[in-house]
Amino acid sequence: MTTAARAPRTTARASRPFRYLLGSEAASLSGSAVSTIALPTLAVLELHASTTQVAVLAFLGQLPSTIALWAGAVSDRHAQRPQLIASDLAAAAALVTIPAAALTGVLTIGHLYAVTIVLGTAKTVHDAAAISLLPALVESHQLQNANSRLGAASSVADSAGSNAGAALVGAFGPARSVLADAASFIISALLLWRIRIPERAAGRPTEQRGLARDIIDGVRYVLGQPTIRTVIAALSALSFGLAVMNTYWAYYLLTALGTSPTALGVIMGVGGAGSLAGALLAPRLAARIGLGATIITGFAVSPLAQVPLLLAAPGPGWQITLATALAVQLFWATASGTSQRSLRQALCDPRFQGRMQAASTTVTAGARPLAAATAGILVLLLDVRTTLTVGAVLQIVPVALLLASPVRTLRSMPLPPATVDVPPAREGGTRARP
Known part of the structure; x- marks a missing residue:
C-alpha cells in the first residue's frame, strides 16, 4: 500500500474551529463521565434495580444506535454544526428531569x-455529525494529530469526570449530580455555536435524493473497501464482548466485590489516565511499531486485561489491581482506537465520511443491545461472574480477524483515496457526483 509523503509540521490545534470542537468534546465527555458514575449508583443503590432492570437499562442505552445509518446520511447531506448543537441541548434537557x-x-x-x-x-446523532465535520476543520495530514488530541481530551474528560462524579455523588447524591452533565452539554453547545466554516464544507447534497438511497449507497461503499470493512467487523466483535461485560461491570464491582461509589470513580479515573497516555502516544507508537501493529495490539490487550476482574475478591489490594489493569487496557484501546479511526477517515471518500461512521456505529454500537440482552439471559442461566467470563472470551475473535487482514502488514498512514463514483441504489438513477 502506498504511503503518504512527509507531512507539514503544522498541527490540528492551529485550526480555530478545531479548537472549538475539541473544547466541546472535552466539556460534554467530562459531564457524561459524571453520569457514568451517577446513573448506575442511582439505579442500583437508590432505586434498588434488579439484575434484569440493570440489563434493560444497558439495552436501552445502546438501542438508539439502530438509527446510526439514518444519522450518517443526514450528516453527509446537511450542515453538521446545527445537528451537534441540537443533540447537546436535547441531552441537557433530558438530564435535568432526573433531579426534578x-x-x-x-x-x-x-x-x-x-x-x-x-x-x-x-x-x-452527535457522533455521526462530528466525524463528518472533522475533515472539514483540519487538513488531511492533520487527521491523526486531530484524532490524537480528541482522544487525549476524551481521556482527560473521563478521568476528571469520573473523579468529579464520585465526589459529587458522595456530596450531593446521584440524582443531583447529573446536573453537572447537563451543564456540560450546554457549554458544549455554546462552543459549537462559535465554529465558523465555509458553507461548502457543510456537506450539502448536490442533488435531491431520498435518504434511503443515500444509506444504501453508503453501505455499498463501505462493503467495497476491504480495510475499512475488516476494521469495522473487528470493532463490532470487540464491542459485543465488551458490552456483555459492561452490562454487569459496575454492578459486579458495587455488589460482589463491595466497591464503594467513590472507589469505583477512582478505578475509572485511573483507567482514564491510561487512556490519556494512549491518546498522546498513539502517533509515536504507530511510527515506532507500525500502524497495523498498534491497532492489533490494542485489540489483543483487551481480553487479557479482563483476567484480574475474573479473579478479584473484595479488598483494596484487588481494587488497585483492577485500576492498573483498566489503565493498561485503556492505554492500548485508545492508542488503537485513535489509529484505526484515523485510518478509516484517511481511506474514506470525503462524500461518505458520515455514512462510513454510521455503518461502523450500526454494527459496533448496534451489537451492544443484543449483547446486553445476551448478558441478561446468561446471568439468569448462569451467574454474573460466568457472564463476565463469556464476555472476555468473545474479545479474542476480533484479534483473529485483524491478524488475517491487510491491517497486519500496514506500517504507516496511506494516501487519501481518489474520489470515485458509487453505483446508484436503483437502476436508471443519477450517479453520485464528486
Whole structure:
C-alpha cells in the first residue's frame, strides 16, 4: 500500500474551529463521565434495580444506535454544526428531569429508561455529525494529530469526570449530580455555536435524493473497501464482548466485590489516565511499531486485561489491581482506537465520511443491545461472574480477524483515496457526483 509523503509540521490545534470542537468534546465527555458514575449508583443503590432492570437499562442505552445509518446520511447531506448543537441541548434537557423527579419523589426506573434512550439518541446523532465535520476543520495530514488530541481530551474528560462524579455523588447524591452533565452539554453547545466554516464544507447534497438511497449507497461503499470493512467487523466483535461485560461491570464491582461509589470513580479515573497516555502516544507508537501493529495490539490487550476482574475478591489490594489493569487496557484501546479511526477517515471518500461512521456505529454500537440482552439471559442461566467470563472470551475473535487482514502488514498512514463514483441504489438513477 502506498504511503503518504512527509507531512507539514503544522498541527490540528492551529485550526480555530478545531479548537472549538475539541473544547466541546472535552466539556460534554467530562459531564457524561459524571453520569457514568451517577446513573448506575442511582439505579442500583437508590432505586434498588434488579439484575434484569440493570440489563434493560444497558439495552436501552445502546438501542438508539439502530438509527446510526439514518444519522450518517443526514450528516453527509446537511450542515453538521446545527445537528451537534441540537443533540447537546436535547441531552441537557433530558438530564435535568432526573433531579426534578427525584426532588418531587416521583423518580422511577422507567424514568431512567426514558432518559437513557434520549441520551443514546443524542449521542448517535452527535457522533455521526462530528466525524463528518472533522475533515472539514483540519487538513488531511492533520487527521491523526486531530484524532490524537480528541482522544487525549476524551481521556482527560473521563478521568476528571469520573473523579468529579464520585465526589459529587458522595456530596450531593446521584440524582443531583447529573446536573453537572447537563451543564456540560450546554457549554458544549455554546462552543459549537462559535465554529465558523465555509458553507461548502457543510456537506450539502448536490442533488435531491431520498435518504434511503443515500444509506444504501453508503453501505455499498463501505462493503467495497476491504480495510475499512475488516476494521469495522473487528470493532463490532470487540464491542459485543465488551458490552456483555459492561452490562454487569459496575454492578459486579458495587455488589460482589463491595466497591464503594467513590472507589469505583477512582478505578475509572485511573483507567482514564491510561487512556490519556494512549491518546498522546498513539502517533509515536504507530511510527515506532507500525500502524497495523498498534491497532492489533490494542485489540489483543483487551481480553487479557479482563483476567484480574475474573479473579478479584473484595479488598483494596484487588481494587488497585483492577485500576492498573483498566489503565493498561485503556492505554492500548485508545492508542488503537485513535489509529484505526484515523485510518478509516484517511481511506474514506470525503462524500461518505458520515455514512462510513454510521455503518461502523450500526454494527459496533448496534451489537451492544443484543449483547446486553445476551448478558441478561446468561446471568439468569448462569451467574454474573460466568457472564463476565463469556464476555472476555468473545474479545479474542476480533484479534483473529485483524491478524488475517491487510491491517497486519500496514506500517504507516496511506494516501487519501481518489474520489470515485458509487453505483446508484436503483437502476436508471443519477450517479453520485464528486
